[in-house]
Amino acid sequence: MYKYFLFFITSFAFAQVPFSNENSKNSFAIKGCAYVNLLDGGFGSIFGFEKGFFKNQSIGAKFIYNYFTPHRENTADGSYKPIDYTKDIDKSLILEYKYYFNFKTFRERTGISFYSSLSYKTGINTIENDRNYLHNFYYQKIKYNYFGPAIGATFVVSESGKWTIDTQFGYLFGKNKLNTDYVIPYKYNLLESYNTNRFRFEVMVAYNIN
Numbered sequence: 001m002y003k004y005f006l007f008f009i010t011s012f013a014f015a016q017v018p019f020s021n022e023n024s025k026n027s028f029a030i031k032g033c034a035y036v037n038l039l040d041g042g043f044g045s046i047f048g049f050e051k052g053f054f055k056n057q058s059i060g061a062k063f064i065y066n067y068f069t070p071h072r073e074n075t076a077d078g079s080y081k082p083i084d085y086t087k088d089i090d091k092s093l094i095l096e097y098k099y100y101f102n103f104k105t106f107r108e109r110t111g112i113s114f115y116s117s118l119s120y121k122t123g124i125n126t127i128e129n130d131r132n133y134l135h136n137f138y139y140q141k142i143k144y145n146y147f148g149p150a151i152g153a154t155f156v157v158s159e160s161g162k163w164t165i166d167t168q169f170g171y172l173f174g175k176n177k178l179n180t181d182y183v184i185p186y187k188y189n190l191l192e193s194y195n196t197n198r199f200r201f202e203v204m205v206a207y208n209i210n
Contacts, residue, residue, distance in 0.1 A: 029206045030049050031048050048060055066091075085130045088126075092122060119150060172199075
């Protein structure tokens with residue numbers, strides 16, 4: 001469902017690398033990313049912060065808001081008039097711990113810092129289908145709690161070392177709990193929670209404050 005339009009930047013660095021053993025000031029970073037979903041309609045955004053401690057470790061939080069409006073079009077009469085709209089809103093919070101590997105020579109030459117991380121993600125996803133058309137359901141609220149590891153890297157993209165690109169690939173597992181509203185016939189069901197697993201990829205632009 002979620003389709004990301006992202007860019008990937010690398011460069012050589014000429015300054016101290018944030019969140020490393022050589023950076024005694026333990027950087028504080030503000031980071032974010034936003035995109036437009038051209039295929040499904042809508043947009044997504046991530047905003048967060050990261051605080052270093054013990055020189056090559058950090059903790060942080062990220063807030064995610066995704067709003068999608070996928071729809072079907074009536075093509076039978078050739079009008080291509082949109083007739084069936086859906087609203088899909090996903091709001092979540094991620095708490096994250098990172099450990100940056102001490103590859104000093106590689107970091108100094110390239111400005112790239114590799115890390116591993118553990119994340120906890122909690123949130124609510126609401127899906128509201130158009131009630132004027134036939135659907136399997138018309139309103140659904142999904143509450144979820146995930147936990148899992150990730151690997152990633154930061155890329156210094158400015159001579160000062162303050163601007164970086166933070167990218168990671170992770171695996172999350174946890175539970176979902178659904179509330180579903182069926183209109184025809186009308187009934188409201190609370191379904192039992194169930195296990196789920198998913199991969200996650202993200203790219204964020206970060207500004208580091210010493």
